[in-house]
Structures are given as structure tokens and as C-alpha cells.
Amino acid sequence: MTYLPKPKLHHPDLPKNELGLTRRDYEGTISTLCAGCGHDSISAAIIHACYNLSLPPHRIAKLSGIGCSSKTPTYFLGAAHGFNSVHGRMPSVLTGAHLANRDLIYLGVSGDGDSASIGLGQFAHALRRGVNMTYIVENNGVYGLTKGQFSATADRGALNKRGTANGDNAIDMVGLALQLGATFVARSFSGDKVQLVPLIEAALTHQGPAFIDCLSPCVTFNNHAGSTKSFDYVRAHNEAVNFLDIITGREPITHEQEPGTVKLVEQHDGTVLRLRKLDTDYDPTDRAAAIDYLAHRQQAGEIVTGLLYVDSDPTDLHGHLGTARAPLNRFDDAALIPGAAALSRINASLR
Amino acid sequence: MQPTDVSNPAFFHKVVDCQWACPAHTPVPHYIRLIASGRNADAYMVNWHSNVFPGILGRTCDRPCEPACRRGRVEEEPVAICRLKRVAADNKGDVAHLMPKPAPRNGRRVACVGAGPASLACARDLAAAGYGVTIFEGGQHLGGFIRSQIPRFRLPESVIDEEVGYITALGVETRTGHYVSSLKSLLAEGYDAIFVGTGAPRGRDLDIPGRAQAAANIHLGIDWLASVSFGHVKAIGRRVIVLGGGNTAMDCCRSARRLGGENVTVVVRSGFEEMKASPWEKEDAMGEDIPILNYLVPLAFLHDGGHLTGMRFQKVRAEHDAKGRRQLVPTGEPEVEIPCDDVLVAVGQENAFPWIERDIGLAFDRWGMPVLDPATMQSTIANVFFGGDAALGPKNIIWAVAHGHQAAISIDLLLSGGDVNDRPPPHVTLVSQKMGIHEWSYDNAVAIDLRYKVPQREKSLALADLGTEVELGFDLDLALKEAQRCLNCDIQTVFAPKLCIECDACVDICPVDCITFTANADEPVLRESLNAPSFNMAQDLQVLDGLKTGRVMVKDEDVCLHCGMCAERCPTGAWDMQRFLLDMAQVGTMPPRIKPHAEHVPA
Ligand SMILES: Cc1cc2nc3c(=O)[nH]c(=O)nc-3n(C[C@H](O)[C@H](O)[C@H](O)COP(=O)(O)OP(=O)(O)OC[C@H]3O[C@@H](n4cnc5c(N)ncnc54)[C@H](O)[C@@H]3O)c2cc1C
Ligand SMILES: Cc1ncc(C[n+]2csc(CCOP(=O)(O)OP(=O)(O)O)c2C)c(N)n1
Ligand code: SF4
Ligand code: SF4
Ligand code: SF4
Ligand SMILES: [Mg+2]
Numbered sequence: 001m002t003y004l005p006k007p008k009l010h011h012p013d014l015p016k017n018e019l020g021l022t023r024r025d026y027e028g029t030i031s032t033l034c035a036g037c038g039h040d041s042i043s044a045a046i047i048h049a050c051y052n053l054s055l056p057p058h059r060i061a062k063l064s065g066i067g068c069s070s071k072t073p074t075y076f077l078g079a080a081h082g083f084n085s086v087h088g089r090m091p092s093v094l095t096g097a098h099l100a101n102r103d104l105i106y107l108g109v110s111g112d113g114d115s116a117s118i119g120l121g122q123f124a125h126a127l128r129r130g131v132n133m134t135y136i137v138e139n140n141g142v143y144g145l146t147k148g149q150f151s152a153t154a155d156r157g158a159l160n161k162r163g164t165a166n167g168d169n170a171i172d173m174v175g176l177a178l179q180l181g182a183t184f185v186a187r188s189f190s191g192d193k194v195q196l197v198p199l200i201e202a203a204l205t206h207q208g209p210a211f212i213d214c215l216s217p218c219v220t221f222n223n224h225a226g227s228t229k230s231f232d233y234v235r236a237h238n239e240a241v242n243f244l245d246i247i248t249g250r251e252p253i254t255h256e257q258e259p260g261t262v263k264l265v266e267q268h269d270g271t272v273l274r275l276r277k278l279d280t281d282y283d284p285t286d287r288a289a290a291i292d293y294l295a296h297r298q299q300a301g302e303i304v305t306g307l308l309y310v311d312s313d314p315t316d317l318h319g320h321l322g323t324a325r326a327p328l329n330r331f332d333d334a335a336l337i338p339g340a341a342a343l344s345r346i347n348a349s350l351r
Numbered sequence: 352m353q354p355t356d357v358s359n360p361a362f363f364h365k366v367v368d369c370q371w372a373c374p375a376h377t378p379v380p381h382y383i384r385l386i387a388s389g390r391n392a393d394a395y396m397v398n399w400h401s402n403v404f405p406g407i408l409g410r411t412c413d414r415p416c417e418p419a420c421r422r423g424r425v426e427e428e429p430v431a432i433c434r435l436k437r438v439a440a441d442n443k444g445d446v447a448h449l450m451p452k453p454a455p456r457n458g459r460r461v462a463c464v465g466a467g468p469a470s471l472a473c474a475r476d477l478a479a480a481g482y483g484v485t486i487f488e489g490g491q492h493l494g495g496f497i498r499s500q501i502p503r504f505r506l507p508e509s510v511i512d513e514e515v516g517y518i519t520a521l522g523v524e525t526r527t528g529h530y531v532s533s534l535k536s537l538l539a540e541g542y543d544a545i546f547v548g549t550g551a552p553r554g555r556d557l558d559i560p561g562r563a564q565a566a567a568n569i570h571l572g573i574d575w576l577a578s579v580s581f582g583h584v585k586a587i588g589r590r591v592i593v594l595g596g597g598n599t600a601m602d603c604c605r606s607a608r609r610l611g612g613e614n615v616t617v618v619v620r621s622g623f624e625e626m627k628a629s630p631w632e633k634e635d636a637m638g639e640d641i642p643i644l645n646y647l648v649p650l651a652f653l654h655d656g657g658h659l660t661g662m663r664f665q666k667v668r669a670e671h672d673a674k675g676r677r678q679l680v681p682t683g684e685p686e687v688e689i690p691c692d693d694v695l696v697a698v699g700q701e702n703a704f705p706w707i708e709r710d711i712g713l714a715f716d717r718w719g720m721p722v723l724d725p726a727t728m729q730s731t732i733a734n735v736f737f738g739g740d741a742a743l744g745p746k747n748i749i750w751a752v753a754h755g756h757q758a759a760i761s762i763d764l765l766l767s768g769g770d771v772n773d774r775p776p777p778h779v780t781l782v783s784q785k786m787g788i789h790e791w792s793y794d795n796a797v798a799i800d801l802r803y804k805v806p807q808r809e810k811s812l813a814l815a816d817l818g819t820e821v822e823l824g825f826d827l828d829l830a831l832k833e834a835q836r837c838l839n840c841d842i843q844t845v846f847a848p849k850l851c852i853e854c855d856a857c858v859d860i861c862p863v864d865c866i867t868f869t870a871n872a873d874e875p876v877l878r879e880s881l882n883a884p885s886f887n888m889a890q891d892l893q894v895l896d897g898l899k900t901g902r903v904m905v906k907d908e909d910v911c912l913h914c915g916m917c918a919e920r921c922p923t924g925a926w927d928m929q930r931f932l933l934d935m936a937q938v939g940t941m942p943p944r945i946k947p948h949a950e951h952v953p954a
Contacts, residue, residue: 006916007796007797008862009425009862010862010863010864011863011883011884011910012424012425013883014864014883024862035921035922036920036921037922040856040920041854043859044855044858190855219854235900
């Protein structure tokens with residue numbers, strides 16, 4: 001835990017983005033998590049991604065539940081909207097907020113306890129409904145905040161800090177997300193920003209439910225030998241299927257790789273995802289194949305990372321419901337109180 | 352890149368930009384922290400040990416440390432290092448009891464020629480180690496140019512008396528009014544070694560039409576300043592032209608303003624930016640209503656009936672020829688005439704050694720300078736050494752002091768049967784500053800205050816009297832605030848690769864993006880792959896291998912704030928903040944040496 005605020009002085013040659021902001025402008029207050037926590041690296045990756053995309057911080061809403069992971073929105077995007085919900089209830093608060101104001105960019109930040117234990121139902125339904133959001137689970141396999149009990153993502157047989165083995169099966173959040181209809185699914189690792197930052201950028205630009213399962217070692221309760229969520233274990237078992245560059249807007253798309261090693265996926269908003277494939281057989285646009293592949297690799301003890309599935313033409317909850325284009329706070333009195341004649345028309349249509 | 356050898360003291364020394372730039376390698380952040388904790392006497396003694404004249408230098412130093420100061424790269428201006436030194440001197444109280452006692456004599460005799468800062472520094476070191484030192488000075492006073500040239504409104508005489516006094520109190524014999532007219536005969540007097548610190552005593556003249564006819568009102572800058580200093584000159588004409596753009600010119604014009612010059616103008620041949628005077632000196636002169644005109648080449652002194660009436664100048668501009676050399680070429684505009692009553696010529700100084708015979712084995716180069724080894728200061732006569740302006744041409748006080756120390760080391764080595772090339776290494780300590788998880792024995796918060804201005808006396812009062820000091824110095828309150836601007840660059844970031852788990856916490860927290868974990872490569876490639884731009888080639892990269900992933904940790908030392916955030920966020924203690932104290936070797940063991948304990952006395 002650091003008591004001093006981070007010094008305001010920054011690198012004299014720190015670049016600025018299209019909005020004239022530096023990366024430092026996307027920070028929040030200083031983290032109070034344990035030194036070395038993977039969650040802090042994910043916060044840093046979110047800061048980099050929002051900076052790179054030149055997102056206006058005040059147009060972002062960051063929502064979370066309870067947990068060390070759910071505390072992190074305080075530590076990034078100080079100028080964004082924020083909401084800390086009850087444990088496991090972030091998905092429904094986010095869904096409600098989105099229905100009220102569809103113009104904001106929604107970022108849900110949660111933990112494996114928050115989303116796979118107490119909040120599993122909420123998680124499932126938000127994805128099932130197709131809320132247009134970026135949903136990041138900072139997955140450390142334990143309840144960090146309550147001192148390291150196994151969470152529902154802990155692998156069977158993994159040892160806790162005192163050497164006791166976990167007897168329950170693990171919930172695979174990526175598998176769930178694929179089945180529940182998420183249109184963007186990725187897995188990454190807090191210790192690899194080269195992979196993680198572009199994935200967050202792609203998720204933020206994706207116009208549908210985007211889910212990232214990010215392994216994030218808990219240095220205090222789950223970074224020992226026998227853990228399957230430690231820095232060493234994840235590094236040793238990490239199998240990246242692809243690396244992503246994200247191309248927003250104007251710059252020309254060049255194929256410098258050998259044919260067959262690069263796949264371009266154009267998203268609905270015009271951004272292009274350039275995937276440098278490490279495993280040439282893997283096709284991230286085939287949902288069923290992805291489910292199959294992941295199941296096999298998991299059996300082999302591998303942690304598959306990268307962009308696992310993307311639907312380049314996603315739909316979302318507003319589309320399914322046919323809601324109004326404008327956010328509710330833009331409706332004027334005339335629109336909100338259409339008058340007796342309108343009421344009669346509606347009543348008549350129901351008779 | 353080859354992994355960095357951090358056990359070589361030069362690596363961490365270079366990180367302490369100010370100390371590295373100081374010719375005497377004064378441990379600047381160490382004394383600034385002492386000032387901040389109210390220990391002015393200790394801060395004074397740390398300075399006294401390194402640079403001999405803290406009170407004098409705290410007012411007059413050329414401050415090579417300040418342009419080097421890291422603060423100037425992360426913010427607008429460097430720390431006011433020089434003026435903080437003065438704070439220690441002004442507030443130290445009585446330090447006589449902290450001074451070394453005269454040492455028992457070792458029977459060796461050393462003569463120092465000239466009583467400027469070079470000789471005085473050399474004499475101090477040798478006397479404290481037991482050498483019998485005699486200083487010969489042609490003038491009536493000790494201090495050299497410090498006494499004769501630097502005007503009193505910049506440096507009160509009492510400060511010179513005090514600091515010269517600490518040296519004579521060590522039992523140094525001084526013979527003022529004794530001009531040494533022959534090195535040959537001095538050698539014959541049987542001294543074991545001779546140190547020459549005679550300065551660069553001759554002012555350069557300007558031989559253009561009218562010089563002879565108007566001679567009565569044309570004065571050589573350094574001669575005129577000496578006459579003013581010793582009270583022989585008390586007035587000057589109403590309209591004065593000062594020729595030249597260096598220290599001397601600035602002191603001439605400001606002195607002239609105080610002696611009756613109402614219309615004082617400085618004229619330089621080249622551009623304002625190229626002037627040799629320090630920016631703050633130019634600022635002070637302009638603040639006293641003295642215009643500085645540039646790109647004017649003197650053509651003639653104008654006179655009428657043996658009286659100076661003015662000067663004529665040609666307008667020029669700077670141009671680069673085909674080879675890229677800079678030249679001044681006439682603009683073709685009409686010549687400029689400036690009326691005046693007196694002219695002060697301050698266009699440079701020359702060395703002169705009329706008292707050194709050319710047939711005694713002491714070699715001079717083709718510029719008339721003695722042939723020396725710049726590390727040992729030894730001449731071609733084994734027991735004759737040079738220092739200060741006499742050694743390498745006109746420089747400044749702090750260089751004179753640095754030469755004095757080095758010559759003293761050489762003399763000590765020579766006379767104790769050692770090899771003068773066998774330079775003693777500096778004393779170095781590296782001590783962890785960790786007191787708790789986020790508690791350090793130094794103040795690691797980074798103040799964002801901009802540089803504080805030194806209060807000055809009101810202009811009308813300052814200009815009324817030649818002897819009134821213009822600068823009032825920082826009071827203790829301002830000093831504390833200014834001291835907080837120091838980034839503590841001597842508190843080093845020491846990395847232990849074996850402990851690192853590559854969690855990125857340090858990378859993420861670093862406010863200035865110093866740290867990168869990446870694949871190793873040659874330096875130019877590595878510099879391109881860092882998290883922040885790395886353009887400052889003068890600043891080293893700290894590169895360490897031995898990480899589990901096979902990558903290297905690269906830290907660009909350029910703009911590190913030494914805030915310790917990396918060490919606070921590191922879960923394994925792979926980063927530690929350690930205080931690096933480098934204390935240059937000196938003759939003997941002069942107390943008090945820097946002690947490696949913390950500056951803060953717990954309340
Ligand atoms: C106007 C002016 C202002 C300056 N201002 C500054 C400043 O603000 N800060 C700064 O750092 N530097 C300043 N300098 C430069 C600084 O004064 C010199 O660099 C410094 O004093 C050199 O020291 P030194 O010991 O080599 O010789 P000096 O200080 O020149 O002393 C040499 C002494 O030797 C004596 N001497 C010479 N020959 C003989 C002989 N044969 N026998 C006996 N005695 C002899 C001389 O009388 C003189 O006292 C200034 C210089 C000038 C001219
Ligand atoms: C309704 C409710 N039940 C239980 C808790 C206690 N609790 C706080 S955080 C937490 C688990 C958090 O785990 P996770 O989401 O994985 O976050 P981490 O701390 O590991 O990042 C629990 C069970 C609570 N705050 N509220
Ligand atoms: S307990 Fe674990 S998850 Fe929580 S802050 Fe500490 S390291 Fe991070
Ligand atoms: S001390 Fe550490 S965190 Fe602070 S600026 Fe230097 S490298 Fe960065
Ligand atoms: S915080 Fe410590 S363990 Fe983590 S990467 Fe930095 S040095 Fe290594
Ligand atoms: Mg957890």
C-alpha cells in the first residue's frame with residue numbers, strides 16, 4: 001500500500017493523443033492494493049487502451065462489484081463515471097444504466113468471485129441479453145479481499161497457501177461466455193501488456209457484449225508453488241493463439257506477414273483487427289470450433305490466450321428491444337408527456 | 352547491451368548530475384537534505400570539506416551543477432543549488448570547533464605562489480596533513496581575484512576574511528607583498544614542492560584608432576576593478592561604455608552604475624546568447640537599467656582635444672560559411688556612434704609568466720601555457736605543480752579549488768614516495784534507506800514548487816553604495832521550500848534481478864516511465880523500445896539481466912524522480928532505494944568526513 005500520491009511530474013516528452021491528453025490524464029488515485037497485484041497491471045492496461053483510442057474519459061462509465069478487482073476503477077480514469085455495486089450485482093446495474101443512457105461507453109470490472117461465485121447468474125444474463133459493454137474479469141482464483149479463499153475459478157487440485165487442495169471443479173468463464181452469446185471473447189494475462197492492451201482496445205471498440213478473462217495473480221494469497229494462477233504457472237502454461245494489432249481509422253492496412261499468418265477482421269465501427277496468428281489452424285470467427293478447441297487445450301493443461309472469438313457484425317440489447325436512439329436524459333417534456341391523445345391511442349391499440 | 356556494472360562508482364556518481372558536474376564533486380543532495388533538516392553547520396562542513404569556500408561560492412560560484420541538475424529536465428528550472436549553499440554559510444553559527452586542528456609538522460615544506468583560491472585550497476589540504484606551507488602573494492591581501500576583482504556588492508569582504516581565516520588558522524605561513532620574481536631562485540630555496548597559483552593576471556587590450564589619444568578615459572576592466580576594490584578609484588563619468596560580454600564586463604558595468612555612471616551601456620561583438628556571462632549575471636545587469644547591445648564591432652575611439660567623446664561601431668550579423676563555420680559579416684548598414692565619457696575594456700584575460708625562466712626545464716606550449724598533466728597538475732619539473740587560472744587559462748573559483756585538491760594529492764604522493772599517477776579512489780558508501788513498507792529515511796515526496804527567487808535589496812538602496820550586498824539570501828523558510836525541490840538523485844534505485852517476479856508493478860507506477868522490461872538489444876535499438884522516449888544520450892541506461900523470462904530490465908536514468916514509488920510497489924523488494932555517498936579522496940583524513948548515517952535526526 002502506498003501512502004504518497006503519485007508525483008504529478010511526468011516525462012517531459014510524454015506524447016499526447018488526439019484529444020491532447022497524455023496517458024497520465026487517464027489515471028485515477030493511487031492504488032491501495034497489495035504491491036505487485038496483477039489487478040494494478042490491468043488498470044494500467046486499461047489506461048493505455050483508453051489513451052491509445054483517444055476516448056474522452058467523461059464519456060466512459062466504469063462499474064464494478066465487490067473485491068480487490070472491483071476496487072480498481074478508483075485507480076484509473078479519474079474523470080469517468082463510476083459505480084460500485086453490491087457484490088455480484090454489477091451486471092444488472094450496468095444493464096440498467098445502459099438502457100437509460102446508451103451513449104456512454106460501458107466498462108464492467110469484476111473478479112472471479114464477484115462474477116463466477118456470487119454473481120454467476122447476473123454474469124450469465126448480461127451476456128445472454130447482449131449488453132454492449134466491455135466486461136473484464138480479473139481472475140486470480142481466490143477471494144483476495146476476504147483473504148484468499150478459493151473462488152469458483154480455482155482449478156480442482158490447485159493448492160492454497162497453506163497447502164490444502166481444492167476439491168471442486170472450476171468454472172471456465174471463457175467457455176460460459178462463448179455459450180451465452182458474447183460476441184467478443186478473449187483471454188489474457190496481467191503480466192503481458194503487449195497482448196492485453198490491444199485486446200482491451202478491441203473490446204472497447206466492439207459494438208456488442210465483449211468479455212475478457214484476464215488472469216491476474218494475487219501476489220499475497222495465490223502466487224505460490226501449487227497455485228495454477230501464479231505468475232510462474234501462467235507463464236509456463238500460456239499458449240497464445242494470436243496477437244492482435246488494432247487499426248483505428250485512416251492508416252493503410254499492410255500485409256507484412258506471410259499469407260495465411262494474418263487475419264483481418266473489420267468491426268462494425270470501421271476499426272480493423274489485425275490478428276497475427278501463432279496457431280494457423282485457429283479461426284477466431286467460428287464459435288463452435290472455438291468451444292471445441294478450448295475444451296481440448298484445457299484438457300492438455302494449457303491456458304489458451306488471445307482473441308478467441310469475434311463476431312464482426314454483432315447485435316445488442318437495444319437492437320433486440322427496439323429502444324429509442326437517444327438516451328433518456330435527452331428526452332424533452334413533449335416527448336416524455338405525449339398528452340391525453342397519445343394515451344388514448346395506446347389504450348385503443350390494446351383493446 | 353552489456354549488463355551495467357553498478358559496482359563501478361562512476362555509474363551511480365553520474366546519476367547524481369550536480370555532483371558529477373561540480374569540479375570538486377561536492378555531494379550536493381546530501382548537504383541540501385542537511386539544510387532541510389536544519390543542520391546548517393553540518394551542511395557547511397560538508398561543503399567546506401569539498402569546496403573550501405562555501406560562503407564565497409554560495410554567492411559567486413559559476414554553478415556548473417545547475418545546468419546539469421535533473422530538476423531542470425523534468426520541470427522548468429534547476430534547484431537553486433548555489434544559493435542554498437549560502438544558506439548553510441549564513442546560518443551555520445560558530446564552526447571553529449568543527450575545523451581540523453593544525454597538524455604536527457611532518458618536516459616537509461611546500462611553497463604556494465599566489466594567494467588565490469587555487470593556492471589556498473592546496474595549502475589547506477597540505478597544512479591539515481602536516482606539511483609546512485608558505486604562501487607568497489604579490490599583493491597586500493589574501494584571496495586573489497576573489498578579493499581584487501569580485502565587487503563587494505556581490506561578495507562582502509567579511510566572508511572572504513572568515514573563509515581565508517580558516518585556512519591560515521591551520522598554520523599556513525603567508526607572505527603578502529612578496530612578489531615572486533624568479534622560479535629559479537624559489538626552487539633554489541629548497542622547498543620540497545612548489546605550487547603555482549598565480550592566475551591569469553593580464554587584461555586584453557583593444558588596439559583600434561584613438562586608443563592612444565583617448566587613453567586617459569579608457570581603462571582595462573580587471574585593472575579598473577582592482578583599483579575600485581582597493582579604493583583607488585571612487586568615480587567614473589556619467590556616460591560609460593563597457594566592451595565585452597563576460598563576467599568582468601558584467602562586474603564593470605554594475606560597478607560603474609554605483610560610481611556615478613548614469614548611462615552605462617554594454618556592447619558585445621557577437622550575439623546576446625553567445626555572451627560568456629552567466630544568464631543570471633546578464634539579468635542582474637539589465638535589472639540595473641544597463642542595456643546590452645549586440646552585433647556591434649568596435650571600429651574607433653572618438654576623441655576631441657585629447658578627450659574621449661565616444662566610440663564608433665560597425666553593425667554585423669552572424670553567418671555560416673560553406674564549411675559551417677560561424678562568421679561575423681558587416682550588414683552594410685550605417686556605422687553606429689555612441690557618445691561616452693569613459694570606456695571599460697573587458698574583452699578577455701591572458702596568462703603571463705614573466706617570472707618563470709624559460710631555461711630551467713619547465714616546458715611551455717605554443718600558447719605560452721605550461722605543459723601539464725591535467726589529472727595530476729604536474730609540470731615538466733617533477734616537483735612543480737600548477738592550478739587555477741594559471742594552469743588551464745581563465746576559468747572560475749570552483750575549478751581553481753578542484754585543481755588545488757588534485758595538486759595537493761600529487762604533492763603528498765610525490766613526497767611520500769608514491770606515484771603521482773596512482774590517484775586514490777573516492778570513498779563510496781551505498782546504504783538502504785528503507786525504514787518500513789512505505790517509509791524512507793529521506794523525504795521521497797516530490798514537491799511541485801517552481802524555483803524560488805532569492806530576495807534582493809531594493810534597487811535604489813543597492814545602487815546607492817558600492818559596498819551594499821544586492822542579494823539578501825534565502826531566509827530559512829524559503830530555503831526549506833527550495834530544498835524540497837531537490838530530487839535526491841543520490842538516493843539510487845538499486846535493482847536485484849534475482850528477486851524480481853516481473854509483475855510490472857514498478858513499470859506501471861513510475862510517474863516518468865523510467866522502467867522497461869524488454870528483450871535485450873544494442874543500445875540504439877534498446878533506446879527505441881523503451882516505454883518513454885529516450886533522446887538524452889548523455890544519460891546512461893541501467894541494464895540488468897538474470898530475469899526468469901530472459902528479458903532485461905532497462906532503466907533510463909534521465910528523468911528518474913528518485914521518488915521510490917517503484918520500490919514501494921515492488922512485492923519482492925527487488926527495487927531498493929539506497930543512498931550513494933561519494934566523497935572524493937583528499938590528502939590525509941581531514942575531519943569531518945561525510946558519515947553514512949541518515950541526515951534526519953528523529954524528533
Ligand atoms: C571581474 C571578475 C569577476 C569574476 N567573478 C567570478 C565569479 O563570480 N565566480 C567565479 O567562480 N569566478 C569568477 N571570476 C574568476 C575567478 O576570480 C578566477 O577564476 C579565480 O580567482 C582563479 O583563481 P586562482 O587561484 O587561479 O588565481 P587568482 O584568483 O587570480 O589569484 C592569483 C594571485 O596570485 C598573485 N600573483 C600572481 N603572480 C604572482 C607572483 N609572481 N608572485 C606572487 N603572487 C603572484 C596575484 O596577485 C593573485 O592574488 C571572476 C574573474 C574576474 C576577473
Ligand atoms: C453479499 C456479500 N457477500 C460476501 C461478501 C464478502 N466478500 C467481499 S469480496 C468477496 C470476494 C471477492 O472475490 P473476487 O471477486 O475474486 O475479488 P478479488 O478480491 O479476488 O479481486 C467476498 C466474498 C460481500 N462483500 N458481500
Ligand atoms: S489480496 Fe491479492 S488480489 Fe487483493 S490486492 Fe492483494 S494481491 Fe491483489
Ligand atoms: S524512483 Fe522509481 S518510480 Fe520514482 S521515478 Fe525513479 S524509477 Fe520511477
Ligand atoms: S515491481 Fe518488483 S517484482 Fe514487480 S516487476 Fe518491478 S522489480 Fe520486478
Ligand atoms: Mg478473485
